[in-house]
Amino acid sequence: MSYSYTAAALTRDDMAEMVASDIPAGSFVNLGIGQPTNVSNYLTADQGVTLHTENGMLGMGPVATGGDIDGDLINAGKIPVTELPGASYFHHADSFAMMRGGHLDVCVLGAFQVSQTGDLANWHTGAPGAIPAVGGAMDLAIGAKSTWVMMGLFTKAGESKLVEALSYPVTGLGCVSRIYTESAIFLIEDGTATVRSTHGISFDELAARLPVGLQRA
Amino acid sequence: MSYSYTAAALTRDDMAEMVASDIPAGSFVNLGIGQPTNVSNYLTADQGVTLHTENGMLGMGPVATGGDIDGDLINAGKIPVTELPGASYFHHADSFAMMRGGHLDVCVLGAFQVSQTGDLANWHTGAPGAIPAVGGAMDLAIGAKSTWVMMGLFTKAGESKLVEALSYPVTGLGCVSRIYTESAIFLIEDGTATVRSTHGISFDELAARLPVGLQRA
Amino acid sequence: MAPRIASNAADAVSGIHDGATVLIGGFGNAGQPMELIDALLACGATDLTVVNNNAGQADAGLALLIKERKIRKVICSFPRQSDSWHFDTAYRAGEIELELVPQGNLAERLRAAGAGIGGFFTPTGYGTLLAEGKETREIDGVGYVLETPIKADVALIKAQTADEFGNLVYRKTARNFGPVMATAAAQTIVQVEQIVPVGGIDPEVVVTPGIYVDTVVQIAGENK
Amino acid sequence: MAPRIASNAADAVSGIHDGATVLIGGFGNAGQPMELIDALLACGATDLTVVNNNAGQADAGLALLIKERKIRKVICSFPRQSDSWHFDTAYRAGEIELELVPQGNLAERLRAAGAGIGGFFTPTGYGTLLAEGKETREIDGVGYVLETPIKADVALIKAQTADEFGNLVYRKTARNFGPVMATAAAQTIVQVEQIVPVGGIDPEVVVTPGIYVDTVVQIAGENK
Numbered sequence: 001m002s003y004s005y006t007a008a009a010l011t012r013d014d015m016a017e018m019v020a021s022d023i024p025a026g027s028f029v030n031l032g033i034g035q036p037t038n039v040s041n042y043l044t045a046d047q048g049v050t051l052h053t054e055n056g057m058l059g060m061g062p063v064a065t066g067g068d069i070d071g072d073l074i075n076a077g078k079i080p081v082t083e084l085p086g087a088s089y090f091h092h093a094d095s096f097a098m099m100r101g102g103h104l105d106v107c108v109l110g111a112f113q114v115s116q117t118g119d120l121a122n123w124h125t126g127a128p129g130a131i132p133a134v135g136g137a138m139d140l141a142i143g144a145k146s147t148w149v150m151m152g153l154f155t156k157a158g159e160s161k162l163v164e165a166l167s168y169p170v171t172g173l174g175c176v177s178r179i180y181t182e183s184a185i186f187l188i189e190d191g192t193a194t195v196r197s198t199h200g201i202s203f204d205e206l207a208a209r210l211p212v213g214l215q216r217a
Numbered sequence: 218m219s220y221s222y223t224a225a226a227l228t229r230d231d232m233a234e235m236v237a238s239d240i241p242a243g244s245f246v247n248l249g250i251g252q253p254t255n256v257s258n259y260l261t262a263d264q265g266v267t268l269h270t271e272n273g274m275l276g277m278g279p280v281a282t283g284g285d286i287d288g289d290l291i292n293a294g295k296i297p298v299t300e301l302p303g304a305s306y307f308h309h310a311d312s313f314a315m316m317r318g319g320h321l322d323v324c325v326l327g328a329f330q331v332s333q334t335g336d337l338a339n340w341h342t343g344a345p346g347a348i349p350a351v352g353g354a355m356d357l358a359i360g361a362k363s364t365w366v367m368m369g370l371f372t373k374a375g376e377s378k379l380v381e382a383l384s385y386p387v388t389g390l391g392c393v394s395r396i397y398t399e400s401a402i403f404l405i406e407d408g409t410a411t412v413r414s415t416h417g418i419s420f421d422e423l424a425a426r427l428p429v430g431l432q433r434a
Numbered sequence: 435m436a437p438r439i440a441s442n443a444a445d446a447v448s449g450i451h452d453g454a455t456v457l458i459g460g461f462g463n464a465g466q467p468m469e470l471i472d473a474l475l476a477c478g479a480t481d482l483t484v485v486n487n488n489a490g491q492a493d494a495g496l497a498l499l500i501k502e503r504k505i506r507k508v509i510c511s512f513p514r515q516s517d518s519w520h521f522d523t524a525y526r527a528g529e530i531e532l533e534l535v536p537q538g539n540l541a542e543r544l545r546a547a548g549a550g551i552g553g554f555f556t557p558t559g560y561g562t563l564l565a566e567g568k569e570t571r572e573i574d575g576v577g578y579v580l581e582t583p584i585k586a587d588v589a590l591i592k593a594q595t596a597d598e599f600g601n602l603v604y605r606k607t608a609r610n611f612g613p614v615m616a617t618a619a620a621q622t623i624v625q626v627e628q629i630v631p632v633g634g635i636d637p638e639v640v641v642t643p644g645i646y647v648d649t650v651v652q653i654a655g656e657n658k
Numbered sequence: 659m660a661p662r663i664a665s666n667a668a669d670a671v672s673g674i675h676d677g678a679t680v681l682i683g684g685f686g687n688a689g690q691p692m693e694l695i696d697a698l699l700a701c702g703a704t705d706l707t708v709v710n711n712n713a714g715q716a717d718a719g720l721a722l723l724i725k726e727r728k729i730r731k732v733i734c735s736f737p738r739q740s741d742s743w744h745f746d747t748a749y750r751a752g753e754i755e756l757e758l759v760p761q762g763n764l765a766e767r768l769r770a771a772g773a774g775i776g777g778f779f780t781p782t783g784y785g786t787l788l789a790e791g792k793e794t795r796e797i798d799g800v801g802y803v804l805e806t807p808i809k810a811d812v813a814l815i816k817a818q819t820a821d822e823f824g825n826l827v828y829r830k831t832a833r834n835f836g837p838v839m840a841t842a843a844a845q846t847i848v849q850v851e852q853i854v855p856v857g858g859i860d861p862e863v864v865v866t867p868g869i870y871v872d873t874v875v876q877i878a879g880e881n882k
Contacts, residue, residue: 025659026659026660027659028659028869048659048660050868050869052869053607054537054538055461055464055607055610056461056607056609056610057606057607057861058867058868058869059823059861070606071463071464071608072464072465072605072606072607072608073464073606073607074461074462074463074464074607075607078461078462078463078464083606083861085856085857086821086822086823086825086856086857086861086868087861088825088861088864088867088868089604089606089607089609089861089862089864090609090864090867091541091609091610091611091612091613091614091641092461092537092538092540092541092610092611092614093541093542093544093545093613093614095541096537096538096541096542096773097538097542097769097772097773097774097841098841098867098869099538099774100538100542100556100557100558100773100774100775101771101772101773101774101841102774103772103841103869103870104869124563129526131513131514131521131522131525131526131532132513132514132534132563133511133512133513133514133515133534134511134512134534134535134536134537134564135487135511135512135536135537136511136536136537136538137536138536138538138539138558138559138562138564139536139537139538139539139558142557142558142560143538143558143774169562169563170561170562170563171562172560172561172562173560173561173577242435243435243436244435245435245645265435265436267644267645269645270831271761271762272685272688272831272834273685273831273833273834274637274830274831275643275644275645276599276637287830288687288688288832289688289689289829289830289831289832290688290830290831291685291686291687291688291831292831295685295686295687295688300637300830302632302633303597303598303599303601303632303633303637303644304637305601305637305640305643305644306637306638306640306828306830306831306833307640307643307833308765308833308834308835308836308837308838308865309685309761309762309764309765309834309835309838310765310766310768310769310837310838312765313761313762313765313766314545314548314549314550314617314762314766315617315643315645316550316762317549317550317551317762317766317780317781317782318547318548318549318550318617319550320548320617320645320646321645341787346750348737348738348745348746348749348750348756349737349738349758349787350735350736350737350738350739350758351735351736351758351759351760351761351788352711352735352736352760352761353735353760353761353762354760355760355762355763355782355783355786355788356760356761356762356763356782359781359782359784360550360762360782386786386787387785387786387787388786389784389785389786390784390785390801542773542775546778549766550780550781551766551778551779551780552778552779552780552781552795552797552798552800552802553778553779553795553797553802554770554775554776554777554778554779555775555776555777555778556774556775556776557774557776571776571777573776573777574776576776578776578777603862604862605862606861606862637830638827638828638829638830638863639862639863
């Protein structure tokens with residue numbers, strides 16, 4: 001796919017739609033808590049994507065509402081969900097074996113930072129006094145065949161979250177292969193960030209603002 | 218239990234009956250292929266013993282006959298068996314996890330030799346040209362809370378199979394806690410063999426024939 | 435041996451002693467053995483090490499055990515939540531120890547304990563703060579961390595149905611940690627919605643075989 | 659992705675290449691994918707490494723693959739049987755390599771491959787000939803051997819029923835190695851007695867989720 005440009009920055013929904021359309025048909029996918037969950041709203045029935053939730057299910061359906069809410073059927077974010085035909089349940093060790101064993105095609109996660117070599121930071125700010133919590137983040141980061149990140153490209157202070165080397169504590173090393181942001185989509189391969197598209201910013205402007213070398217797709 | 222004596226050596230059926238009566242009520246038990254299988258014929262319904270077969274079942278019933286024979290329901294010796302109420306099926310990794318994890322109370326095995334420290338040899342003669350086959354022997358030997366052996370006490374050449382140190386290849390180290398033979402029942406603890414009973418031979422005659430130190434129960 | 439059928443939750447947990455390591459099933463409220471946890475608090479056992487995915491939420495269950503300082507140490511993957519205030523307070527006061535474990539490593543360490551595995555190399559956590567001080571190894575170009583089994587004195591779990599032999603089936607994602615925790619504890623105590631006679635569960639669909647179950651108590655199911 | 663539904667056994671195994679590592683399910687005849695094995699022989703693939711509990715019996719299936727020298731190496735727990743004459747001949751002639759593995763270690767090594775575990779310490783085999791040359795370690799006073807995962811190119815297994823999504827259920831002790839082998843191979847090919855529509859298997863009783871299944875072929879069941 002060669003480099004492209006749109007005048008408007010992507011909204012969160014745009015990003016979710018773009019991730020959804022990039023997921024190959026028939027994939028087994030885990031969507032992390034937060035922004036990635038929104039991707040499910042843009043998956044089409046034709047795509048035949050199967051969702052995994054690490055608390056023990058394949059074939060997860062949409063969020064449950066009204067009378068469909070069942071306390072025994074929740075996703076990893078502890079939100080009531082539904083079950084699609086062809087679903088299966090399994091225990092936690094089997095569920096994480098499925099992930100760790102590389103059986104999922106795509107995992108989509110949020111991030112604090114990603115390095116140009118694909119290192120991921122998304123579990124712990126490292127701030128003094130912060131109580132750390134990891135959940136399944138480290139398992140998700142390294143388990144799937146492809147790990148994609150959705151995040152804002154800049155911090156509130158305007159600093160790039162795509163970095164040369166992480167300043168936040170590591171979640172997983174060399175695991176991220178794509179980054180979706182409001183300003184650009186990056187492909188990470190062999191320590192190099194390739195820009196597939198920019199949105200509301202030109203390639204040259206982007207390159208000037210980021211602390212890592214970029215190449216154009 | 219203090220030392221006892223009977224004038225007659227034990228038959229194989231006597232040995233099986235004695236093993237069966239020594240199994241605590243409610244135990245989960247794996248009976249090895251060969252002589253140990255015969256133990257099941259002497260377990261009483263009152264004992265409530267549950268049989269495990271390492272090819273993936275708890276609650277194994279008697280050997281199947283006639284119309285009850287089902288090729289999908291076999292024991293570790295590949296003999297058709299039956300299913301008792303309360304049975305469960307599981308795959309090989311779960312089955313050996315159950316064994317290795319120490320969840321079975323008693324495993325009864327045959328043996329070529331047992332050492333006075335409870336080392337077991339029962340899988341390989343070590344003879345030149347012999348093709349080795351181990352099956353579940355090594356898993357069974359070390360997995361259960363108690364491993365008991367049933368064997369003839371002497372080789373055809375008249376040599377003791379209870380030895381100071383194994384001359385056959387090891388199956389498991391320090392794993393055997395009881396040995397049932399036609400001539401005597403031994404309890405193995407802390408490297409010492411205690412004779413619980415002798416059959417057709419006096420304690421002193423037995424002690425004279427065996428290459429290991431014995432104490433009387 | 436067929437499990438003991440306890441008359442109520444208090445009876446079910448009555449053997450838990452001070453200093454015990456207690457596995458508690460559940461992920462969020464799904465599969466959480468709430469009545470057993472409440473009974474554990476009521477029974478007074480203290481100085482406990484508790485293994486759970488979280489470290490208590492709001493003013494119920496595990497959070498109350500922490501509030502009452504019955505817990506010396508928590509082993510979990512996700513202590514900090516919006517409503518984990520009792521844990522947060524105890525932790526900041528230095529009154530509770532935390533061992534933070536990635537969720538999949540937590541599940542696998544419990545499985546290892548039940549399966550007699552002495553340790554295993556996992557890629558999860560390699561190169562992170564949570565691998566500090568642990569043995570690591572590169573295998574076929576991938577970094578792994580050596581993780582050890584988590585064995586426990588007691589597991590408190592929830593299933594949907596038990597037969598009188600202790601065979602268990604679970605319901606939907608409430609299965610979660612129950613089956614592995616049942617294998618990892620010396621004593622597994624299960625609350626179920628119903629107990630059926632032996633033979634009442636198809637042998638093909640048993641998830642936890644009765645060999646892993648020591649005590650069963652029926653707690654009337656809430657409305658779903 | 660939903661599995662390919664092959665039209666017959668020959669079609670199902672058509673992608674197996676020379677030099678492949680092939681897992682073959684079954685314990686004795688129970689769970690043995692006989693038609694897939696026959697098709698593997700017919701397809702001509704050679705220089706194979708085969709993982710099975712045994713090394714062929716009598717004049718059928720795996721034994722014929724050995725007789726025809728399609729197999730370079732067998733990884734198994736119990737090669738020598740009263741009717742393993744083809745293996746015995748090939749082995750004595752130095753025409754087949756044997757890696758002998760205790761049965762539980764075989765199952766656990768397959769599970770490790772499927773679960774992304776780089777290696778594990780097992781007490782089984784410690785102090786024996788089968789641990790020679792392997793790393794060992796004493797943990798809490800018990801001796802352990804480090805065992806490694808067995809990853810494969812292909813698994814040939816048998817289940818009772820598949821749905822069109824590849825979810826599998828097995829029958830009685832024919833389950834044996836199937837579920838772990840399905841997780842350990844890049845391509846899992848399953849012969850089943852029946853294929854049902856998606857939704858035809860209760861999600862609670864699925865033993866092998868469809869994610870592990872690549873090809874399904876229906877082979878009419880024999881009389882039981």
